[in-house]
Amino acid sequence: MSNNAILIVVIASGIAYGTPLLYASLGELLAERSGVLNLGVEGMMLVGAVMGFWTVNRLHTNDGLVLAAAIGVAAVAGAAMALIHAFLVITLRASQIVSGLALTIFAGAAGLSSYLGNDLNLADNPANHQFKPIFPSSMQNWKIVGPILFGQDALVYASWVLVIAVWFYLSRTRPGLNVRAVGESPATADSMGIDVTRYRYLHTLAGGALAGIGGATFTLAITPQWVSGITGGAGWIAIALVIFAFWRPELCLVGAYFFGALQALAPELQARQINLGPTSLWTNSLPYLATVFVLVLVSQSGARRRLGAPAALGVPYVREDR
Amino acid sequence: MRIERRLRQPRWLLFAVPVGSVLAALVLAGIVLLATGHNPGSAYRKLFDAAFLSSGSIGQTLISATPLAFTGLAAAAAFRMRLFNIGGEGQLYLGSIAGAAAGLYIGGLGWSQPLVIAAMVIAGAAGGAAWASIPGVLRAFFKTNEIITSLMLNYVAGYLLTYLVFNAHSYWRQNSGFDASVFPTSKTVPPNAFWPGWQWAMQGGILVPLGAFLAIATAVVLWLLYTRTRFGFEAQVLGDSPRAALYAGMRTRRKILAVMAISGAIAGIGGASQVGDFAHQLDADPNGLQKQFYGYTGIVVAALGRYNPFAVVLCAFLIGGLQNAGNTLQGADFPSGLVGVMQGIILFCVLGGEVLVRNRIRFGRAAAPEAPIPLETAA
Numbered sequence: 001m002s003n004n005a006i007l008i009v010v011i012a013s014g015i016a017y018g019t020p021l022l023y024a025s026l027g028e029l030l031a032e033r034s035g036v037l038n039l040g041v042e043g044m045m046l047v048g049a050v051m052g053f054w055t056v057n058r059l060h061t062n063d064g065l066v067l068a069a070a071i072g073v074a075a076v077a078g079a080a081m082a083l084i085h086a087f088l089v090i091t092l093r094a095s096q097i098v099s100g101l102a103l104t105i106f107a108g109a110a111g112l113s114s115y116l117g118n119d120l121n122l123a124d125n126p127a128n129h130q131f132k133p134i135f136p137s138s139m140q141n142w143k144i145v146g147p148i149l150f151g152q153d154a155l156v157y158a159s160w161v162l163v164i165a166v167w168f169y170l171s172r173t174r175p176g177l178n179v180r181a182v183g184e185s186p187a188t189a190d191s192m193g194i195d196v197t198r199y200r201y202l203h204t205l206a207g208g209a210l211a212g213i214g215g216a217t218f219t220l221a222i223t224p225q226w227v228s229g230i231t232g233g234a235g236w237i238a239i240a241l242v243i244f245a246f247w248r249p250e251l252c253l254v255g256a257y258f259f260g261a262l263q264a265l266a267p268e269l270q271a272r273q274i275n276l277g278p279t280s281l282w283t284n285s286l287p288y289l290a291t292v293f294v295l296v297l298v299s300q301s302g303a304r305r306r307l308g309a310p311a312a313l314g315v316p317y318v319r320e321d322r
Numbered sequence: 323m324r325i326e327r328r329l330r331q332p333r334w335l336l337f338a339v340p341v342g343s344v345l346a347a348l349v350l351a352g353i354v355l356l357a358t359g360h361n362p363g364s365a366y367r368k369l370f371d372a373a374f375l376s377s378g379s380i381g382q383t384l385i386s387a388t389p390l391a392f393t394g395l396a397a398a399a400a401f402r403m404r405l406f407n408i409g410g411e412g413q414l415y416l417g418s419i420a421g422a423a424a425g426l427y428i429g430g431l432g433w434s435q436p437l438v439i440a441a442m443v444i445a446g447a448a449g450g451a452a453w454a455s456i457p458g459v460l461r462a463f464f465k466t467n468e469i470i471t472s473l474m475l476n477y478v479a480g481y482l483l484t485y486l487v488f489n490a491h492s493y494w495r496q497n498s499g500f501d502a503s504v505f506p507t508s509k510t511v512p513p514n515a516f517w518p519g520w521q522w523a524m525q526g527g528i529l530v531p532l533g534a535f536l537a538i539a540t541a542v543v544l545w546l547l548y549t550r551t552r553f554g555f556e557a558q559v560l561g562d563s564p565r566a567a568l569y570a571g572m573r574t575r576r577k578i579l580a581v582m583a584i585s586g587a588i589a590g591i592g593g594a595s596q597v598g599d600f601a602h603q604l605d606a607d608p609n610g611l612q613k614q615f616y617g618y619t620g621i622v623v624a625a626l627g628r629y630n631p632f633a634v635v636l637c638a639f640l641i642g643g644l645q646n647a648g649n650t651l652q653g654a655d656f657p658s659g660l661v662g663v664m665q666g667i668i669l670f671c672v673l674g675g676e677v678l679v680r681n682r683i684r685f686g687r688a689a690a691p692e693a694p695i696p697l698e699t700a701a
Contacts, residue, residue, distance in 0.1 A: 039469065084670065093325065093681075094673040097406055097469065101621055102673060106666020110615050112354075115659030119358050228659075233477050240470045281485040288474040292460070299466040320326075 003147050006272065010264050011257075012147040015156060016222060018260025020045065020214040020231070022159045024238035025245065025252045026166050027210025031082075032242055033170065034203035035183040035312040036089060039100025041211050042235025043107030044081040048074035048212025050113045053219040053226045054120050056129040066129045070220060071155075071213055078212020079205045081107050086204040090197055093316035109229030117226050127224035131155055153221050155213075159253075162210075166249040179203060183310030186317040196317050211235065233288065240291045244298055246308040262287045325681045339675035340626050340633070344640070347667040354663060365656050372650045373643030381528040382650065385600060386614075387642025389414065391537035392592025393620025394638050396450075398629040399544055400585035401621075403561035405578060409457060409472030411617025412479030413450035413586040417593025418611070419483065420449025422494055422511065422604040425597055429515035438515045442594045443536070450590015451583040453479065458582030462575040468582070480612050487606035494604045508603040517598035533595030537638070540588055541631035547584075548631075557581055589617065615662075619645065622665045625672050641665065 002008075024041050031038050038044075052074035059066045085103050088094040107113055117123055131153035133140060139150040169176040179199055181189040186196045218230050237259055245251035266283035269276070276282075352362035373383055393410040400407035424445035429438045456475060460466040486492045488506045496502040496509045519529040548554035560567040560577050567574060596605060605611040623641050627633035648661030677683075 088670065088673055091325075092674055092677045094677055098625060098669070099673055101406075101408065102666055102669035105618055105622060105662060105669060108618075108662065108666075110613075110618075111659060111662030111666050113659070115354075115358075115657055115663050118659055119657050233474070236470060236473050240474075243467070243470075278485060278490060280489050281481055284481045285478040288477045291474045292456075292466075292471045295470060296460055296464050296466045299464050 003141065003143065006268060008144060008147055010261050010268055012151055013264040013268070014257050014261030015148065015152060016260065017263045018256040018258075019156050019159050020217040020222070020234055021238050021241060021259055022163070022253055022256035023214030023217060024211045024235060025241040025256060026159075026162060026249055027078075027207035027214070028239055028242045029207075029245070029247060029249060029252060030166065030179070030203045030210070031207030032313055033183045033247060033310055034179050034200045035186060035310055035315065035317070036086070036200050036204045036207075037096045037100065037314045038082065038085050038103070038204060038207055039097060039239060040081065040085055040103025040107065040235075041207075041238050042109075042231060042233065043104040043111065043113070044078040044208045044211035045215030045218075045231045045235045045238075046109065046113035046229070047081050047107045047116070047215065048078040049215035049219045049230055050116045050120075050122065050226060051077035051212070052216030053122055053127060054116070056127050056220060057122065057125060060128075063129050067131060067154075067220065070129070071216055074212040074216035075209035076212070078208040078210070078215065080208070082204050082208020082211070085208075086201050089316065090200045090204070093318065096314050096316075104235070114228040117228055122226040123228070125225065127220060129220075130224040131221040155217050155221055163249050163253050170249070180310070183312055186312050190317070190319065196319075200317075211238075214238070237287060237291050240295055243309075244294050246298075247310065248308065259287055259290065262290055324684045325677070326684060328680060328682050331679055335679045336628070339679055340628065340637070340672065343626065343668055343671035343675050346671045347664055350667045350671075351660065351664045355660070358657070360657065365660070368651050368656055369644070369647045372647040377526050378528070379643075379646070380525055383639065383643045383646045384528070384530060384534055385642075386645040386649070387639045388531055388533040388537060388595055388599065389592045389614070389616040390619055390623050390642050390645065391534070391635050391638035392540070392595065393589050393616050394623030394627065394634040394641075395537065395540055395544055395620075395631060396585045396589035396592070397620045397624035398627065398631060398634050399548075399588060400581055401624055402548065402629045403557045403577070403581050405461070405561075405581055405585070406469045407454060407457065407472050407582060407585045408469060408621060409454060409475050409586070409617070410589040410620045411615065412472070412476035413453045413589035414593040414596070414617055415479040415483045415611070416453040417446035417450040417590025418596045418604060419486065419494070419593070420590065421446035421594025422508070422597045424594075425511035425515035426493070426509055429512040433514065435514045435516075435518075439517055439532070439598060442515060442517075442598050443591055446590040446592075446594025446597075447587035448590070450593060451587040454582045454586020454589070455579065458579050458586075461582070462578040476617065480608070483604070483606045483612065484608050487604060494606070508606060510603045511597065515598060516602060517595070519599070531595070531599040533592070533599045536591060536595065538635055540591065541635045544588075545631040553577075553580070589620070592616070614645070619665060622669045625669055628672075641668075 024045055028041055052070040055070035055073045056066055059069060081103060085099050088099045089096045105111055133151050134154055135150040140146045178194045182194060182196050182199045190196050215231060219226055241252055241255045244255045269283055355362040355365055372379055374380060393414060396410045421442045424442045428441045457468040457472040460471055461468040487495045487508050491497055494508050496507045517532040519531045522528045522530055556572045557577055560572060623637045624634055627637040644661055644664060652658050
């Protein structure tokens with residue numbers, strides 16, 4: 001099989017397209033494991049995307065420093081958005097669903113991200129710095145594994161480390177076990193001396209930071225430019241991914257690459273002029289329809305608890321009600 | 323800071339919260355404007371001018387307010403039952419696809435105008451209801467989260483809308499004539515499928531579209547349905563306490579299916595009104611109807627109106643003004659995206675305000691217990 005075969009190309013670019021989904025879903029997973037549902041992922045991703053892009057077009061030093069700063073700025077921007085949600089749902093105990101929707105409207109395609117993009121004149125410019133494959137091209141040309149494993153940029157490899165880190169954190173460390181306790185039974189965690197409010201705030205903010213990085217993956221690696229609404233619903237797919245992954249980080253990776261590959265399929269079929277019926281319609285819709293389909297499959301059993309949903313997900317914690 | 327439940331919810335707060343939310347949003351968005359180097363004073367002067375004060379502005383505002391009234395009512399109908407249908411966007415598109423088909427076909431048969439309009443309304447409602455029934459059925463029979471499924475279908479509906487005119491020689495596309503061979507356009511519906519408006523001699527003549535009246539009528543029907551019928555009562559119980567509804571023997575599944583279909587139908591009529599009142603053809607341009615985000619803004623409208631149908635229509639007018647100002651004003655004083663920022667802030671403030679309605683906030687540590695309610699006033 002040549003490296004140009006459609007299967008290899010779709011897998012390799014599926015990993016690239018799946019990376020923002022992976023970052024965002026790992027972030028959402030952390031927030032949800034602490035019991036906070038944040039439907040504002042799309043908005044947080046877009047603000048991260050625009051601020052990361054702004055950074056690379058503002059700073060003029062070497063590539064590595066600028067890109068590291070951009071990722072930092074994107075993370076801070078995403079976390080700042082998450083802070084609004086955290087204050088409303090943790091401190092004020094507002095409805096997590098409506099607050100998350102509000103965050104998407106506030107920060108999303110017609111809101112703050114578009115405002116910043118216009119105000120900072122970011123549209124129609126290519127990125128001054130972008131993530132590029134880090135391995136030498138001789139390795140990228142190796143058969144099959146070349147494009148898939150060695151043709152990726154630093155964000156992809158960092159996301160693999162992150163999957164392991166999140167897994168290790170949640171299953172092997174004391175604070176990680178505490179998070180799970182907070183998400184399953186905050187009253188019990190509270191009586192064990194765990195600060196529920198603090199854990200929830202920190203993990204919601206971490207979720208926002210990762211969503212911001214996921215958004216920046218779009219503007220700094222996949223399509224290095226700023227277009228309003230560039231994420232195209234990726235934030236929502238990331239929320240669905242956490243459900244498919246049964247709240248487990250390693251399965252987030254599998255799911256993210258599956259959906260990444262579906263997204264990679266449409267441009268690839270068009271580039272090869274393969275027409276299968278109304279191609280532009282069904283290939284564009286495929287990731288969204290697949291999300292619905294897989295969501296139906298996993299909700300079939302009805303027993304979400306058994307699948308790993310945190311028992312206190314979406315429920316505000318009121319100490320006085322204990 | 324401590325938050326305590328209120329035993330009594332003062333009535334004045336129910337009005338104060340939405341009003342306060344809008345005012346707080348103006349202040350907070352003003353801070354955003356200041357922080358990004360704009361002058362909030364002149365931005366707001368332009369906003370109110372473009373939305374409500376300048377000549378012909380109310381007519382323009384009604385063009386945005388009419389679809390928002392429908393999507394707001396659609397969201398309110400579902401959210402009241404804690405069914406989070408955020409697919410109003412897609413249901414509106416499907417309503418306009420079906421409404422345009424009815425206008426083209428039945429209008430082409432030469433039927434009289436009222437019959438064609440009725441057919442378009444019914445077709446739009448059916449299109450929206452059918453699209454909303456997909457998440458409805460999935461929720462009722464497979465317990466699939468309707469938030470994500472209804473949202474995913476918005477994207478699919480958007481692609482479908484664009485596809486019908488830009489990528490296929492469909493029934494909706496103008497397939498003959500010189501212009502059609504240069505750039506894909508939609509067929510215009512025949513004149514008997516144009517919805518009439520009511521001229522109002524103010525600001526130099528305001529055209530109130532038929533859709534605005536239909537939206538008010540829909541609000542009345544929805545209010546009657548939720549406050550005066552058994553169906554509405556059961557839907558409320560189901561929303562507030564699914565377990566109580568189960569023990570009382572209410573049919574959960576049917577209620578979910580019906581509420582989602584009703585919600586979708588309302589958004590769908592909004593889509594038909596887009597064709598009949600304004601565009602007179604299927605607006606499939608990815609930068610046209612799809613950039614207005616009426617479905618998502620409808621959620622803000624519904625929440626600001628606290629899901630009360632009449633308040634929702636009123637809020638649609640208010641938010642419609644904001645939307646209209648965003649469309650007309652683009653420039654240094656009024657950056658695009660500001661409207662979405664303000665809508666988001668309004669929704670945040672409404673949410674924070676809800677907390678004030680239900681709870682009281684005390685500062686300081688020790689709080690005296692709330693005085694018990696005297697029996698006479700409690701009754």
